[in-house]
Amino acid sequence: MRFTVVGHATLFVEGDRTLLVDPWLFGSCYWRSWWHYPPIADVPDSWLAPDYVFVTHHHFDHFHYPTLRRLDRDTHMLVPRFAIDFMVGELRNLGFRYITELPHDDVMELSPTLRIAAYQYGFDDSALVITDGNTVIANLNDCKIRGRALGEITRRFGRPTFLLKNYSWAQSYPICYRAEQPSDLDLLSREDYLTDFIQSARETQARYAVPFASMVCLLHPETRHLNKALVTAVEVEEAFAGAGLTATELVRFNPGDSWDSRSGFALTDTDYFADRDLRLAQLETEVEPIIRKSLEEEGFRELHFDDFRRHFEEFLRALPPLTNRLVRRPIVFEVAGDEQPYWVIDFRSRSVSRRATMPADRANLVRIPPGVLADAIEKRIVYYVHISMRIEIELRPDGYKEDLLFWGILAIWELGYLPLRTMINPRAFGVAWRRRNEAWEAVFSKLFGRGPLVARMTSNLMSDEGRTERDSGADDPRRRNRRTARISRGAPRGPRAD
Numbered sequence: 001m002r003f004t005v006v007g008h009a010t011l012f013v014e015g016d017r018t019l020l021v022d023p024w025l026f027g028s029c030y031w032r033s034w035w036h037y038p039p040i041a042d043v044p045d046s047w048l049a050p051d052y053v054f055v056t057h058h059h060f061d062h063f064h065y066p067t068l069r070r071l072d073r074d075t076h077m078l079v080p081r082f083a084i085d086f087m088v089g090e091l092r093n094l095g096f097r098y099i100t101e102l103p104h105d106d107v108m109e110l111s112p113t114l115r116i117a118a119y120q121y122g123f124d125d126s127a128l129v130i131t132d133g134n135t136v137i138a139n140l141n142d143c144k145i146r147g148r149a150l151g152e153i154t155r156r157f158g159r160p161t162f163l164l165k166n167y168s169w170a171q172s173y174p175i176c177y178r179a180e181q182p183s184d185l186d187l188l189s190r191e192d193y194l195t196d197f198i199q200s201a202r203e204t205q206a207r208y209a210v211p212f213a214s215m216v217c218l219l220h221p222e223t224r225h226l227n228k229a230l231v232t233a234v235e236v237e238e239a240f241a242g243a244g245l246t247a248t249e250l251v252r253f254n255p256g257d258s259w260d261s262r263s264g265f266a267l268t269d270t271d272y273f274a275d276r277d278l279r280l281a282q283l284e285t286e287v288e289p290i291i292r293k294s295l296e297e298e299g300f301r302e303l304h305f306d307d308f309r310r311h312f313e314e315f316l317r318a319l320p321p322l323t324n325r326l327v328r329r330p331i332v333f334e335v336a337g338d339e340q341p342y343w344v345i346d347f348r349s350r351s352v353s354r355r356a357t358m359p360a361d362r363a364n365l366v367r368i369p370p371g372v373l374a375d376a377i378e379k380r381i382v383y384y385v386h387i388s389m390r391i392e393i394e395l396r397p398d399g400y401k402e403d404l405l406f407w408g409i410l411a412i413w414e415l416g417y418l419p420l421r422t423m424i425n426p427r428a429f430g431v432a433w434r435r436r437n438e439a440w441e442a443v444f445s446k447l448f449g450r451g452p453l454v455a456r457m458t459s460n461l462m463s464d465e466g467r468t469e470r471d472s473g474a475d476d477p478r479r480r481n482r483r484t485a486r487i488s489r490g491a492p493r494g495p496r497a498d
Helices: 065-069 086-093 147-157 190-204 224-229 233-241 276-299 305-317 370-378 382-388 399-415 426-434 436-448 453-461 464-472
Strands: 002-007 010-014 018-021 034-036 052-054 076-080 098-102 107-111 114-121 125-131 136-141 162-165 177-179 208-211 216-218 258-260 264-266 331-334 342-346 351-355 364-367 392-395
Touching: 010 136, 018 125, 076 086, 076 114, 086 098, 098 114, 114 147, 125 147, 136 147, 147 190, 147 436, 162 190, 190 208, 190 233, 208 233, 216 224, 224 276, 276 370, 305 342, 305 351, 305 370, 331 399, 364 399, 370 382, 382 399, 392 399, 426 436
Parallel strands: 018 052, 052 076, 076 098, 136 162, 162 208, 177 392, 331 364
Antiparallel strands: 002 010, 002 258, 010 018, 034 216, 107 114, 114 125, 125 136, 258 264, 331 342, 342 351, 364 392
16 A cells, blocks of 8 residues: 555545545635645646545535546545535536445445545544555544544554544634633634644554644735644644654655555655745745735625525524524624624524624624625535634624534534434434444533543533633633634535635
8 A cells, every 4th residue: 555645635545446535636725715735746647537536524625626627527436424415416516427425434345455434523524544454544634533433443443554633723713713801712722733633643542643634824815824823743743742652653744745555654854844934925926816816806796685694594594492592692794895784693583684883792793705705605605714714703702602603503504404304314313323422422521521622612612611610720721721622614505616
């Protein structure tokens, strides 16, 4: 077996068959915000002609439409089997004819010497295991699988040879936020990502741990200042060295670096972080014409309140009973230039309104470029703006709960899981039963305050005790930095060009 880290979360595996994982080979994603860093070199033809393609989830940095359009439509596409078959529909819309869904924890043989298995987690994340019988690659990408659910992988495949894991932000909280109460931004910190990476290595006892799926930079004028907030592979390496893990060795791959079962590692020695600011400035200059054109196109895109109202009224109608007890204060979008610039989503009255004055009882204030918001509403992917980081959010005191619950519930709805009656079917029940360890993990987290990121996040948001515990330790950075979070992210209903 041979595998190459193509860049960010893209992997190319070679044996007697070839497998391309999470293909993003060209350009940018999320409205020209995210770009590869370190940059990807020239793309060989072999990467565009694999026998199989596996996509772990539907986010644009994994399910990249421009890349997928470059692939042969007869390529065998593989996706995890979620309760909703959104990725199958999107791939069919792109013209792919051979699509297979992989049930949770089922092993699929691609060839006599290449097998894979998918492990779903959350509403739309999954991990992928690849093995030739000797080498085991546990590709966690940005899936927050841990605890009992992660144990399924090690019980079936044993100790991974390679653990591939993310290590930096993939959403806007807290780096795009401001808060009247500073402790509202303490739910997640950069140290949490380092701790999570190390803990995953500790739980799996992998032979090699590879920083992966966070190899990006932000080159859009609205987001480039956030590059300083991104966690780097250098920080992961430093934290790992001090963690006392003796069973696992950390190995940094640059784009194009590889490992072969016969010859071992083929690593380049270029340090892309020693002079990162200079390199980013050069990349900004290179992509400036592309971004300028994109901004011009956004400028022609009109945002209409009627479209906003229809989108979010449909969202509110789909919510289950008692949701208004979770999001008690209004969510407010500020649309600059509108004569009534405050567009209000009120969960308690299940209404959407437009106002000339800012509601005093709001939970937050959200600012998104109008052209981006209009595009996201049309394509039913408003939550993706939160991933893009082309957003600014101001929180009122304790507004983090309502804000993060809003984005999480919105993602679930845009993905297709709401209204709940859509989940009353054999497919959904079968998926839930296969993933019962994940449910037990959530219960364990609720009872004991431990568990993987997503379970702890849910536990904190759904209980007042989470706030009390956090505030009681606000002066202790060790406790504050343990707070972790993950927001489920939705899937689009239409392709994006970037």
